[in-house]
Amino acid sequence: MLRIEDLRSGYGRIEALHGITIEVNAGEIVTLVGGNGAGKTTLLKAVSGVQPVSGGRITFEGADITQATPHKRVALGISQSPEGRQIFGPLSVEDNLRLGAYRSSQGSAAVEADLQKIYAMFPILAERRKNPAGGLSGGQQQMLAIGRALMSRPRLLLLDEPSMGLAPILVDQILETIASLRDQGVTVFLVEQNAFAALSIADRGYVIETGEIAKEGTGKDLIADPAVREAYLGV
Numbered sequence: 001m002l003r004i005e006d007l008r009s010g011y012g013r014i015e016a017l018h019g020i021t022i023e024v025n026a027g028e029i030v031t032l033v034g035g036n037g038a039g040k041t042t043l044l045k046a047v048s049g050v051q052p053v054s055g056g057r058i059t060f061e062g063a064d065i066t067q068a069t070p071h072k073r074v075a076l077g078i079s080q081s082p083e084g085r086q087i088f089g090p091l092s093v094e095d096n097l098r099l100g101a102y103r104s105s106q107g108s109a110a111v112e113a114d115l116q117k118i119y120a121m122f123p124i125l126a127e128r129r130k131n132p133a134g135g136l137s138g139g140q141q142q143m144l145a146i147g148r149a150l151m152s153r154p155r156l157l158l159l160d161e162p163s164m165g166l167a168p169i170l171v172d173q174i175l176e177t178i179a180s181l182r183d184q185g186v187t188v189f190l191v192e193q194n195a196f197a198a199l200s201i202a203d204r205g206y207v208i209e210t211g212e213i214a215k216e217g218t219g220k221d222l223i224a225d226p227a228v229r230e231a232y233l234g235v
């Protein structure tokens with residue numbers, strides 16, 4: 001579904017990704033783990049089109065999207081829930097969700113139906129739908145960020161650190177939600193510092209170290225790998 005080949009990207013003259021090659025197949029959860037500053041966010045942003053690339057290629061369902069605008073990628077079926085959630089605090093919960101469908105070519109009845117699906121998935125968002133999103137707890141804001149991304153009906157969902165800053169019980173809930181999205185047919189490319197939990201729900205995973213892919217394998221294999229365990233799983 002998504003193929004990233006020899007991708008290079010950076011900031012000014014500093015290269016952050018030194019030739020990344022990754023594949024995400026339809027129906028998979030693929031997890032990318034790595035330390036601080038390894039290049040995870042840069043890679044996800046390159047896939048959603050908000051980070052320029054200096055070399056290599058990104059294809060989505062066979063189409064070359066390396067130079068496509070972010071809104072074109074959304075229209076093709078890619079959506080990102082960004083690091084730090086980036087919700088619009090003064091806007092209501094519902095308006096944040098509606099913004100996810102801002103580029104949608106669906107009619108308003110379809111947007112309403114999608115809203116109801118998100119509310120069924122995250123009932124607390126329905127309860128708070130008229131409230132300013134900035135008043136939600138961290139976990140609720142994360143649900144909102146995922147819900148907003150789902151409002152564009154993505155076939156590929158990019159999630160950057162969805163468990164960041166959440167209590168362990170909420171981390172489990174968010175990861176369960178991600179697994180259920182996969183079961184509903186959404187393909188997921190997941191970036192996480194919370195490596196054990198994220199690899200546990202992954203079909204496959206990659207380890208990124210200073211802008212290069214150091215390892216790849218099934219989620220199970222990576223969890224069992226002694227070097228991965230020592231560096232990322234704290235065991």
Ligand SMILES: Nc1ncnc2c1ncn2[C@@H]1O[C@H](COP(=O)(O)OP(=O)(O)OP(=O)(O)O)[C@@H](O)[C@H]1O
Pocket residue numbers: 011014016034035036037038039040041042043193
């Ligand atoms: N806006 C920026 N300007 C300059 N350098 C940047 C910028 N954003 C990231 N970098 C650098 O690019 C490299 C990769 O950063 P990136 O944020 O992609 O890593 P990451 O793996 O997502 O890290 P973290 O887990 O801390 O979010 C790092 O060396 C970082 O310092």
